[in-house]
Amino acid sequence: MLPRFAADVPANGHSESLLMKRLSHAVLLATAVVGFAASVSAGATFAYSFTTNTGYTGAGEFSYDAATAPAVIVESGSGPTTTLQSLSLAVFSPSSALLDSGSAVSGGVSSSPYLGFEYGTATLALILLDNNTSSSGNDVSYFVSNYVDPANVPVTPGSTTFNLFSSTRSTNTAVFLGAAAEIVVTPVPEPAPMTVFGPGLLALGGLLGLRRATSAG
Template structure:
């Protein structure tokens, strides 16, 4: 029995040290924080994407627009799917802190973790037929397809402005959960071995 407790204590100590080391290592670099977002239109079309920014330097409200260097956003990508879950297109609207679209609009409250106001992501890079996602969060969001790069587009799907945002778990948090699961599995295995 003492050996089991010694092994459990050893696993716990190792996991704790590893978690602290990872957390300390991430504190020395930029505090990148990642979020996922999901949208579902009334007709079954959907958008799924992610964005990131430096948590250490970002203000409470992040507002970005237009092409060129962004102020705080590091990346933003989005993929569109039809009702049968076939991929319509994937767009890297912001890569390496640079927006690719003059139509780009993005507003995010870092304290409430919610998108708000005008939103325009995806197309806008000069390719006829590209998809883009625009509107006002909480009012109306539309998936559209460009027809001529002259401002003409067709409505593909829309909803009442609802979009979900979720934070991506940090690696140190995930490691802690894995360590806890391993501890539980090891304890269960030892109990089974002891009862045999």
């Protein structure tokens, strides 16, 4: 027996319903991905590097929310940060061997009581830095600082070079390894929008084309 109003039900009603569900899912997916892309674009990530006069090198990244960042970002000590979301450091020997790496700031929280950071967002100038790799948990870690002189004596921040030290936890000693006159900062390119949500839009377009073809048939 035919259902009531059977004449109003398309012969391909099941296919139409399935297509509409898939179309709805694709729209939701594309919307979510676009929202994610927008949130990513609000973030800013920068790479930094330095080379000491003795051949040691250091490199790392830091990130913050560009939408809320002040002209000069200032952070210090451990605990929740004001603006920084992440800050890492890796140190390499003169022969380019990795010596240690760690993150003093992760998820907007600093694990270092010695953290010092001052950065001009417009000038891309890392003015002050006291950062270390101690989060690695290794007995020997490394820190770079222009808060202490080569003898590891505190000075007025910024009045000395960026000095690199090795630090041995078990003996509570630090050894000066070299100095860098400056730290170079470069922006990390963001993913192209079409790279991020292009596949979702392609899927959406494919479903729309399939629905038109089905309706025409």
